[in-house]
Amino acid sequence: MAMLDVRDVSVRFGGIVALDGLSFTIDEGQICGLIGPNGAGKTTMFNVISRIYQATSGRVSFRDTDLLQVPAHGIAKLGIARTFQNLALFPTMTLLENVMVGAHSTGSAGFIRSTLRIGTARAERAVRDDAGDLLRSLHLDHLAFHPAAGLPFGTLKRLEIARALAARPTFLLMDEPASGLTHSEVDELSETIMRIRDEFKLAVLLVEHHMAMVMGISDRVVAMEFGRKIAEGAPAAVQSDERVIAAYLGTTT
Amino acid sequence: MPFHIRESSPLHWVLRIISVSALAALAVYIASDSAPSTLGKITEACTLAIAAVSLNLLLGFNGQISLGHSTFVGLAAFTAGYSVNAWHWNPWVSLGVACLVCFVLGLILGLPALRLKGPYLALVTLAVAFVWPTVARKFLDQTVKASTLKGMRLRPPTWTGLSNNRTDRALFLFWLAIVLLVVTYVIVRNIRKSRIGRSLVAVRDNETAAAVMGVNLAITKTVTFGISAALAGVAGWLAAAQLATLDENSFTILSSIKYLLALFLGGAATLAGPVVGAFSYFFADDLLKTNATKWDFLPGPLSKGPVASFLLGVLVIVFVFIAPYGLVGFIKLQARRVAVVIPRPLRAAPLATESTEHISPAVAGEI
Numbered sequence: 001m002a003m004l005d006v007r008d009v010s011v012r013f014g015g016i017v018a019l020d021g022l023s024f025t026i027d028e029g030q031i032c033g034l035i036g037p038n039g040a041g042k043t044t045m046f047n048v049i050s051r052i053y054q055a056t057s058g059r060v061s062f063r064d065t066d067l068l069q070v071p072a073h074g075i076a077k078l079g080i081a082r083t084f085q086n087l088a089l090f091p092t093m094t095l096l097e098n099v100m101v102g103a104h105s106t107g108s109a110g111f112i113r114s115t116l117r118i119g120t121a122r123a124e125r126a127v128r129d130d131a132g133d134l135l136r137s138l139h140l141d142h143l144a145f146h147p148a149a150g151l152p153f154g155t156l157k158r159l160e161i162a163r164a165l166a167a168r169p170t171f172l173l174m175d176e177p178a179s180g181l182t183h184s185e186v187d188e189l190s191e192t193i194m195r196i197r198d199e200f201k202l203a204v205l206l207v208e209h210h211m212a213m214v215m216g217i218s219d220r221v222v223a224m225e226f227g228r229k230i231a232e233g234a235p236a237a238v239q240s241d242e243r244v245i246a247a248y249l250g251t252t253t
Numbered sequence: 254m255p256f257h258i259r260e261s262s263p264l265h266w267v268l269r270i271i272s273v274s275a276l277a278a279l280a281v282y283i284a285s286d287s288a289p290s291t292l293g294k295i296t297e298a299c300t301l302a303i304a305a306v307s308l309n310l311l312l313g314f315n316g317q318i319s320l321g322h323s324t325f326v327g328l329a330a331f332t333a334g335y336s337v338n339a340w341h342w343n344p345w346v347s348l349g350v351a352c353l354v355c356f357v358l359g360l361i362l363g364l365p366a367l368r369l370k371g372p373y374l375a376l377v378t379l380a381v382a383f384v385w386p387t388v389a390r391k392f393l394d395q396t397v398k399a400s401t402l403k404g405m406r407l408r409p410p411t412w413t414g415l416s417n418n419r420t421d422r423a424l425f426l427f428w429l430a431i432v433l434l435v436v437t438y439v440i441v442r443n444i445r446k447s448r449i450g451r452s453l454v455a456v457r458d459n460e461t462a463a464a465v466m467g468v469n470l471a472i473t474k475t476v477t478f479g480i481s482a483a484l485a486g487v488a489g490w491l492a493a494a495q496l497a498t499l500d501e502n503s504f505t506i507l508s509s510i511k512y513l514l515a516l517f518l519g520g521a522a523t524l525a526g527p528v529v530g531a532f533s534y535f536f537a538d539d540l541l542k543t544n545a546t547k548w549d550f551l552p553g554p555l556s557k558g559p560v561a562s563f564l565l566g567v568l569v570i571v572f573v574f575i576a577p578y579g580l581v582g583f584i585k586l587q588a589r590r591v592a593v594v595i596p597r598p599l600r601a602a603p604l605a606t607e608s609t610e611h612i613s614p615a616v617a618g619e620i
């Protein structure tokens with residue numbers, strides 16, 4: 001059985017149909033590319049999975065769980081983490097604290113225990129240590145005590161990945177992680193994604209306009225346009241699909 | 254080149270112990286050498302500080318504005334004054350009950366706050382602050398059938414060795430105020446430095462991202478509102494212990510503004526900010542008021558008495574321009590030139606690769 005099963009999902013905003021009966025599946029451990037021109041509905045699909053947008057119709061199941069019944073704050077506990085297209089960091093916090101917030105779903109100390117500081121020391125130390133390891137693994141450790149605000153875009157994109165990994169996810173959604181990166185940074189990012197996939201045994205849903213990158217690392221690619229799926233399959237097959245070429249006409253990089 | 258102090262190193266601990274002891278020694282000195290009226294003023298400043306600390310938890314750390322904190326303070330004062338005088342409750346029990354009542358009202362006010370942001374939340378809480386005096390008036394007319402409610406008269410417990418005269422009562426209230434301020438401060442500090450504290454700030458900085466990280470927005474925001482209200486209740490109870498009479502004009506929107514001013518003057522979202530701000534505000538206000546009666550250099554309605562409020566207003570505005578992060582932010586910035594606290598290093602890399610020291614001059618922890 002597939003890990004994620006998106007079935008006939010539609011999302012409407014007033015008159016706009018952002019998703020129109022979209023269906024696809026992802027298996028455990030797979031890197032699945034999700035491509036499509038601007039406005040195709042890729043970010044909307046992310047927001048449906050992370051329960052920020054309400055699906056108008058359709059079903060999403062994740063390992064026997066009906067995802068559309070889970071509140072937004074319950075997603076992380078199921079093992080789903082994501083990064084954001086336009087950065088959604090905590091700017092006043094240090095990089096270390098940002099990553100520590102990423103581990104929120106793994107902790108348990110509530111208001112009472114936090115106020116009284118009963119039995120929280122060990123968990124706090126573990127969260128801090130793990131966050132430090134993650135920063136190091138994404139080459140951000142030298143900035144651990146620096147606030148997130150004002151750092152370069154590429155650095156913050158990596159911070160988003162570190163923060164997402166702090167939740168110990170098994171399914172990671174990445175929304176255009178390569179945007180704004182230089183050529184060499186993109187190559188490094190590809191390696192990073194493959195590395196963390198193996199290290200954390202992740203399945204990855206990757207939205208990216210950088211075709212060389214998507215085609216290079218995806219096991220499977222889903223192409224969409226106007227909220228509908230137009231092609232699906234191995235990278236090479238999708239890349240040479242007529243409808244995909246037509247949708248991207250001249251915009252392929 | 255500033256001096257480097259490692260977080261939690263022996264030197265850091267020594268410095269911490271010295272600063273706490275110095276503050277304690279200062280309190281002991283003041284207590285031993287001050288007139289009851291001075292002790293009363295410090296007690297009042299502590300009350301203001303407790304209210305500002307409670308507002309800091311809500312506004313500074315969680316980003317929810319409240320102009321209604323005067324209502325929580327007033328509600329707690331009325332609860333304490335009434336239960337002690339009419340029902341002869343033990344004042345210490347009334348402290349717990351007053352905080353509980355405020356906690357519940359805070360939770361309830363936190364519900365509309367879930368859907369409202371910034372100016373809209375300010376408006377709703379402003380409305381609460383405006384309605385409170387009317388409600389209090391009705392309560393006085395119908396229940397007490399008097400224009401005021403008596404405050405509590407706390408009798409110093411025998412173990413303190415203090416008697417029940419004016420001087421000893423002032424001394425007792427002074428120490429009580431200090432203890433309550435310390436407790437309130439420690440509660441907010443513990444929350445801020447915990448998993449929950451990080452989630453509060455995360456919600457303030459980016460709600461959507463916080464939710465994706467697993468933070469329950471509804472619970473976090475309403476419970477924070479409740480705790481902040483309960484801590485404001487501590488200030489109200491203390492006011493009821495100090496004031497001889499309570500009436501509806503003791504806790505108006507002006508008090509809420511005062512809490513906000515104290516908070517921003519000291520530095521919102523810093524731990525010490527509201528305390529430093531409250532004391533600075535209170536004593537600047539006091540100094541200006543006692544001296545302003547002699548001043549007549551401003552024309553007409555602004556001369557003498559009112560000039561104090563006017564000058565204080567100007568001072569606060571000027572100050573916000575020179576030190577946008579408040580007094581504490583300003584002091585930290587200056588202190589950084591002298592000494593920097595280096596945060597505890599990250600866990601060393603597993604395969605002893607080169608371990609670099611992570612020093613970023615822009616960031617220093619709190620002493």
Ligand SMILES: Nc1ncnc2c1ncn2[C@@H]1O[C@H](COP(=O)(O)OP(=O)(O)OP(=O)(O)O)[C@@H](O)[C@H]1O
Pocket residue numbers: 013016017018036037038039040041042043044045085
């Ligand atoms: N909150 C919203 N309210 C109204 N319309 C929205 C909202 N979010 C997305 N849309 C619309 O839905 C459509 C799909 O947008 P979406 O952001 O999912 O596209 P995308 O594939 O991520 O594009 P891009 O590659 O530019 O990021 C667009 O027409 C967009 O304007």
Ligand SMILES: [Mg+2]
Pocket residue numbers: 042043044085175
């Ligand atoms: Mg998008």
